[in-house]
Amino acid sequence: MLDDIDRRIVQSLTRDGRASYTGLARELGVSEATVRQRVTRLQEGAGLRIVALCDPLALGHQSVRLMIRVRDLTPRAVAKSLSGMPMINHVALCAGSQDVFLEGTCRDQAQLVQLLDDIRMLPGVSRVQVLLLLELFKDYSWSGLASAVGQGITED
Incomplete structure (x- = not known):
């Protein structure tokens, strides 16, 4: 299960997957070591994978x-x-x-x-x-998790 800090880390990384641990720690009000340990745990548990995404249709594919x-x-x-x-x-x-x-x-x-x-x-x-696919309007977003019971990534 993700706790509030995990969800906030994931939410921040969905906006900018290249964010530094220092920047994330400052944004979330936790230590850099906490962010580093949690990102590592999420990646090792296969719950998080940081990748670059592109629109294949825009590239002619x-x-x-x-x-x-x-x-x-x-x-x-x-x-x-x-x-x-x-x-x-x-x-x-x-x-x-x-x-x-x-x-x-x-x-x-x-x-x-x-x-x-x-x-x-x-x-x-x-x-x-x-x-x-003829046209892509939205792809690969965690925003759908915002209302999922126990797994929301935003505060209501």
Whole structure:
């Protein structure tokens, strides 16, 4: 579970992932050692990963979301296979009519066709639903956690 200091650190890092520990400590009213230890703990626990994000569409790339239906293998096994593909940047198991959700980025349409061919040939993949993004309005935000019970990142 995240406590208030953890949530405030994450909230600050979502605004500026390059913020210094000294600056964060000053902003949060805690020591630099506290910030350093907590960021390290969050990163080691896989709860936090600091990355640079870009809009692939603005860079002329193809951005795609895929819903995969699995047969003859477990969704977890198929998800692990998919996670090794370099053009896939997000893999998640899901509940409902589909088993695996993917997000991918391809440099062009030819690479997208190759990715789809590679996915369709994987053992266990029975159906692929393709959603090709045309315009991106919002992506990768923790703001949705603000109202999550026990995990909010902002004070109400």
